Amino acid sequence: xxxxxxxxxxxxxxxxxxxxxxxxxxxxxxxxxxxxxxxxxxxxxxxxxxxxxxxxxxxxxxxxxxxxxxxxxxxxxxxxxxxxxxxxxxxxxxxxxxxxxxxxxxxxxxxxxxxxxxxxxxxxxxxxxxxxxxxxxxxxxxxxxxxxxxxxxxxxxxxxxxxxxxxxxxxxxxxxxxxxxxxxxxxxxxxxxxxxxxxxxxxxxxxxxxxxxxxxxxxxxxxxxxxxxxxxxxxxxxxxxxxxxxxxxxxxxxxxxxxxxxxxxxxxxxxxxxxxxxxxxxxxxxxxxxxxxxxxxxxxxxxxxxxxxxxxxxxxxxxxxxxxxxxxxxx
Numbered sequence: 001x002x003x004x005x006x007x008x009x010x011x012x013x014x015x016x017x018x019x020x021x022x023x024x025x026x027x028x029x030x031x032x033x034x035x036x037x038x039x040x041x042x043x044x045x046x047x048x049x050x051x052x053x054x055x056x057x058x059x060x061x062x063x064x065x066x067x068x069x070x071x072x073x074x075x076x077x078x079x080x081x082x083x084x085x086x087x088x089x090x091x092x093x094x095x096x097x098x099x100x101x102x103x104x105x106x107x108x109x110x111x112x113x114x115x116x117x118x119x120x121x122x123x124x125x126x127x128x129x130x131x132x133x134x135x136x137x138x139x140x141x142x143x144x145x146x147x148x149x150x151x152x153x154x155x156x157x158x159x160x161x162x163x164x165x166x167x168x169x170x171x172x173x174x175x176x177x178x179x180x181x182x183x184x185x186x187x188x189x190x191x192x193x194x195x196x197x198x199x200x201x202x203x204x205x206x207x208x209x210x211x212x213x214x215x216x217x218x219x220x221x222x223x224x225x226x227x228x229x230x231x232x233x234x235x236x237x238x239x240x241x242x243x244x245x246x247x248x249x250x251x252x253x254x255x256x257x258x259x260x261x262x263x264x265x266x267x268x269x270x271x272x273x274x275x276x277x278x279x280x281x282x283x284x285x286x287x288x289x290x291x292x293x294x295x296x297x298x299x300x301x302x303x304x305x306x307x308x309x310x311x312x313x314x315x316x317x318x319x320x321x322x323x324x325x326x327x328x329x330x331x
Contacts, residue, residue, distance in 0.1 A: 019254065019261045020305035024271050024291065027062045028299040034060075037279045037300050038082045039288035041130070046083035047279075047288070047300055048091075059091050059106060062302070072104055072111050081136075082127040090125040090134050103136055116140075127152045127159075135159045151199075152191045152234075160188040160197050169197065180219035186212070190234035190241075190280075198232035198241050211243050211255070222255050234280045242278035242287055252278040252289060263287070263303065275301070 028034060033050040045062040049069060057077040058069040072078050075093035079101075082090045088107040094100065100122035103114040116123045117138050125136040127150070135150035148168065150161035160169050160178070167178035167186040178186055178197065188199040196215040203210065203221075209229030211222040222232060222241065232243035232255070242263075245251035252263045252275045263275040276298065277290035285305040292298040 019256065019259065019266060020285065020307065021268070022263070022266045022287070022303040023306050024267055024273060024275075025302040025304065026291070026299050027067055027302060028060075034290060034298065034300045036080060037277070037288035037290060038080065039280045039282050039286060039302070040083050040085045040087070041282045041284070042085050043282070043284065043286055043302070044083050044085070044087050045288045045300065045302055046080050046089045048078055048080045059089060060300075061087065061089060062300070063087065070106055070109075070111070072106070075102075081125055084128050084130045084132065086130070086132075088128060088132060090128040090136075092124045092136075100139070103134070105132075105134065126150065126161075129153045129155050129157070131155065131157070133157060135161070137161075151187075151189050152197075154191045154193045154195070156193055156195075158191060158195055160191045160199075162187060167197075167199070169195065178214055180214065180217070183212070183219055188214075189232065192235045192237050192239075194237065196235050196239065198235045198243070200229070200231040209246055211241070213241060213255070223260060233278070236281045236283045236285070238283060238285070240281055240285060242281045242289075244277055252276060254278070254281075254287070263289070267303070273301070275303070278303075 027045060035048045037045060037047040039045050047060055048057055049060050050057045058071055059078040059080045060067060060069045072093040076096055077094050078091050080089055080091040088105050090105055092101040092103050101124050103123040103125035105112045114134060117140055119140040121139045123136060123138040125134050128134045133153055135153045137149035148161055148163040150159045153159040158171050167188050169176045169178060182204050183201050184204060186201040188197045190198045196213060198213050200209050201212050211230040211232035213220040213222060229246040230243060231246055232241050235241045241255040243253055254261050254263055263278055273291040273293035275289055275291050278287050280288045287303040289301055290298050291301040
C-alpha cells in the first residue's frame with residue numbers, strides 16, 4: 001500500500017514542472033533589425049536581418065552556435081519564413097518599393113528560385129516541411145488569379161491558410177473549411193502533424209483579436225486577452241502553442257496543458273531581457289523569438305526548456321513504474 005500512496009505524492013512535482021523554466025541563448029549581438037524567426041525540429045533557427053549600415057535585408061541561419069547570413073542577388077531584401085531539418089530555408093526577396101516578391105529556397109549556400117504559376121507576377125513562400133514541400137501564395141494577372149494563401153504545412157503534407165471563402169485545411173486534393181460557429185475573420189498561422197491549427201480570429205459580436213487552437217472540429221479560445229489583441233503563431237506535436245500580443249509591449253506567451261504563461265515569467269530575471277516575440281516552437285520545446293534588453297536594440301533568441309520535454313516523459317514513465325511495482329507487491 002505504501003508504494004501506491006507514494007505515486008500521487010510524486011505527481012505534485014510533475015504538475016509543477018508543466019511550465020518549464022527556459023534558458024536563453026542570444027543568437028545575435030543586437031543592432032540592426034531582426035524579423036520572423038523560425039526553428040526546425042533539430043534546433044536550426046532562421047530569420048531575417050536588416051542592416052542599418054548597408055540598408056539591405058539579409059537572411060540568417062543559426063546552427064550549433066554559429067550565426068551566418070546570406071543574400072539573394074540582385075535582390076535587396078530577404079524575408080525568411082521557414083526552415084526544415086535539413087537546413088533548407090524558404091524565403092521571399094524583392095528589389096525595393098514597388099517591386100514584386102519572388103519565392104526561393106536556400107540550402108548549402110545555393111539560392112534556388114521556386115516556380116511560379118502561369119502568368120505569375122510574384123510569389124511568396126511561407127513554410128517548408130521536412131520533405132521540402134513549400135507553401136505560400138502567388139499573384140498573377142486574370143484569369144490566373146491565385147485562389148488561396150497557405151501559411152503553414154505539416155510533415156504529413158496537410159496545409160492551412162485562407163481561401164476565397166475563409167480559413168481552410170487542405171492536403172492538395174481535398175479542402176475543408178475552418179468555420180466553427182461563433183467565430184469569424186479566422187486566419188491560421190501554424191499546424192502540427194496531428195492537424196491542430198493555431199492562429200488569430202474574432203468571436204461573433206466582438207472586434208478583439210484572439211488566439212485560437214482548432215482541432216478535430218473544436219475551436220478553443222486560448223484565453224490570454226490583451227488590449228491590442230493576441231495571435232498564436234505555432235504549435236508543436238506536444239500541443240504547446242506560442243504567440244504574442246499584436247502590440248509593441250512584449251507580451252509573448254506559451255500555452256500548454258490548458259494554461260497560458262508569459263514567457264517573461266519563465267526566464268531568470270537575471271538575464272535582464274524582455275521576450276517580445278515568440279514565432280515558432282519545435283517538439284523539443286525550443287522557442288525561436290526575439291528579446292530586448294541591455295543591447296543595442298533587440299536580438300533573436302533561442303529559448304530552451306529546463307528540463308527538456310524528454311525529461312518530463314521519463315519522469316512520467318518512472319511514476320507509472322512505481323504504481324506497477326506497488327500493485328505487484330500487494331499480490
